[in-house]
Amino acid sequence: MFALARRKEIASGRHAAELPPSHVTHGLSVSGILETDGALHVFGHVTGRIDAFKLVIEQSGAVEGDVIAGDVKIAGRFSGRIFAPNVAIDETADVQGRIFHTTVTVARGARIDGRMPWRPPQYFETLEELPETQP
Numbered sequence: 093m094f095a096l097a098r099r100k101e102i103a104s105g106r107h108a109a110e111l112p113p114s115h116v117t118h119g120l121s122v123s124g125i126l127e128t129d130g131a132l133h134v135f136g137h138v139t140g141r142i143d144a145f146k147l148v149i150e151q152s153g154a155v156e157g158d159v160i161a162g163d164v165k166i167a168g169r170f171s172g173r174i175f176a177p178n179v180a181i182d183e184t185a186d187v188q189g190r191i192f193h194t195t196v197t198v199a200r201g202a203r204i205d206g207r208m209p210w211r212p213p214q215y216f217e218t219l220e221e222l223p224e225t226q227p
Contacts, residue, residue, distance in 0.1 A: 115132075121138075133148045147165070148164075168184070174192065174193070177195065188206055
């Protein structure tokens with residue numbers, strides 16, 4: 093399973109900014125687990141789990157499932173759980189679910205239906221398995 097500590101090791105050896113970003117383009121729907129050591133930009137639709145150094149859900153994009161990342165920016169639709177120290181929610185975002193974060197910014201106009209529990213930075217450094225979903 094994923095650990096943000098692993099991402100930090102990867103980033104120190106091969107800076108994630110040097111990796112070309114990956115894209116889920118318009119009109120593309122993906123189901124399953126997506127993993128990347130760099131950035132992932134979602135313009136289409138993803139159902140499943142995303143494991144990335146950085147995730148950007150573009151205005152036309154939609155993600156349903158769990159997200160584990162260092163940084164997340166949401167301009168489109170999201171439904172599920174996010175585990176990321178840094179989260180930015182744009183005014184065009186429509187978010188449902190839980191956002192486990194250390195720092196979150198929410199733009200005026202964003203729609204959020206859910207909870208945003210704060211977690212200390214150490215929580216993400218030691219995250220080995222995702223908590224079970226509670227009913």
